[in-house]
Amino acid sequence: MDTRKPHSAAHPPLRAALQAGQRAPSVANTRPWILSDEGDRIALIADTDQRLDTADPQARELLISCGAALYNVRAAMRAEGRTPEVAILPDPDRPGRLAEIAAGRASEPDDEARTHARAIGRRRTHRGLFAADIDDLALVRRLGTAAAAEGATLQPLTTEPLIRCLAGLVSAAEHLHRHEHSHPHQPANRLRTAAPSPDFAAHDFPTDPDGDGSDALFPRRDHGHSRIPGMPDSPGAVTGTLALLTTTEDTRAAWLAAGQALQRVLLAAAAEGVSAAFHTQPLEEPALRAFTTTRLCDGAHPQMILRLGRTLPHTATPTDPPPR
Numbered sequence: 001m002d003t004r005k006p007h008s009a010a011h012p013p014l015r016a017a018l019q020a021g022q023r024a025p026s027v028a029n030t031r032p033w034i035l036s037d038e039g040d041r042i043a044l045i046a047d048t049d050q051r052l053d054t055a056d057p058q059a060r061e062l063l064i065s066c067g068a069a070l071y072n073v074r075a076a077m078r079a080e081g082r083t084p085e086v087a088i089l090p091d092p093d094r095p096g097r098l099a100e101i102a103a104g105r106a107s108e109p110d111d112e113a114r115t116h117a118r119a120i121g122r123r124r125t126h127r128g129l130f131a132a133d134i135d136d137l138a139l140v141r142r143l144g145t146a147a148a149a150e151g152a153t154l155q156p157l158t159t160e161p162l163i164r165c166l167a168g169l170v171s172a173a174e175h176l177h178r179h180e181h182s183h184p185h186q187p188a189n190r191l192r193t194a195a196p197s198p199d200f201a202a203h204d205f206p207t208d209p210d211g212d213g214s215d216a217l218f219p220r221r222d223h224g225h226s227r228i229p230g231m232p233d234s235p236g237a238v239t240g241t242l243a244l245l246t247t248t249e250d251t252r253a254a255w256l257a258a259g260q261a262l263q264r265v266l267l268a269a270a271a272e273g274v275s276a277a278f279h280t281q282p283l284e285e286p287a288l289r290a291f292t293t294t295r296l297c298d299g300a301h302p303q304m305i306l307r308l309g310r311t312l313p314h315t316a317t318p319t320d321p322p323p324r
């Protein structure tokens with residue numbers, strides 16, 4: 001049974017898990033998963049109709065999104081006192097069947113499970129500058145541990161040249177996308193912005209704070225009057241901590257792992273008052289992704305580009321997914 005709307009007949013641990021799965025982040029808010037209640041287990045199925053044809057031809061971002069939903073299912077099940085038993089890509093004849101999650105043996109919920117399950121409803125994608133960087137190195141390390149627990153690496157970028165290099169790649173990707181949109185012979189669905197997501201503001205980023213074309217996406221940390229969309233004057237606003245989420249493989253299983261790692265990081269961050277913004281456009285351009293792999297990730301495969309920081313309360317992006 002398709003449970004985009006979780007149905008009430010499900011067994012309690014499954015019911016909570018089904019609801020939690022729906023609250024994951026997804027590329028362009030496409031929510032490209034079907035969570036199917038199969039009695040003693042939940043099946044996670046890719047909804048390939050939601051794939052962004054040209055921005056995500058391999059369905060890499062679709063599977064990352066599904067991996068994030070899978071982590072929510074697991075976290076909620078653990079918080080309900082059941083150990084999730086997960087089979088990844090269980091049936092080679094049905095590649096769209098991404099995972100099966102059974103509610104295994106009863107177990108006392110651990111603190112992490114409770115914390116993450118509580119954070120599911122609080123996490124929101126941030127767009128714009130941050131009120132403050134993550135000032136706590138131990139927290140950055142904890143987020144790295146969260147990614148590693150799912151088989152991925154969270155790699156903060158700390159040196160100015162690398163930060164500027166990545167900012168340049170984001171700008172380059174944005175320019176390419178804009179050019180293609182304005183080109184009369186390009187298909188209309190070249191980009192994620194063509195996806196039917198009324199609450200997704202693809203370009204709601206800080207734009208050109210100095211009005212001179214410089215540092216459009218990553219303004220200098222030290223200019224006193226950064227501008228956040230909707231906020232004319234935001235003294236002290238910062239870019240946040242830039243990080244890449246990488247995996248050693250670049251397979252469908254690795255993309256699902258990256259999604260679980262992403263969500264584990266985001267929930268651990270949300271639990272400590274830290275939000276994330278994403279800039280995945282360069283990873284949608286094969287040449288820019290290849291460059292990122294070799295020059296910024298030491299050969300590991302970049303799956304997500306994030307900024308992490310503390311937000312101002314009134315810059316939160318309301319993004320509860322619309323019911324389908």
Ligand SMILES: Cc1cc2nc3c(=O)[nH]c(=O)nc-3n(C[C@H](O)[C@H](O)[C@H](O)COP(=O)(O)O)c2cc1C
Nearest residue numbers: 025026027028029061064065124125278279280319
């Ligand atoms: C694989 C993936 C890629 C994403 N890329 C971007 C991005 O480039 N820019 C952005 O603002 N948000 C990006 N997002 C965030 C989604 O837009 C967001 O999850 C969705 O709109 C739902 O909002 P919420 O996360 O606040 O629930 C991405 C999310 C995922 C899972």
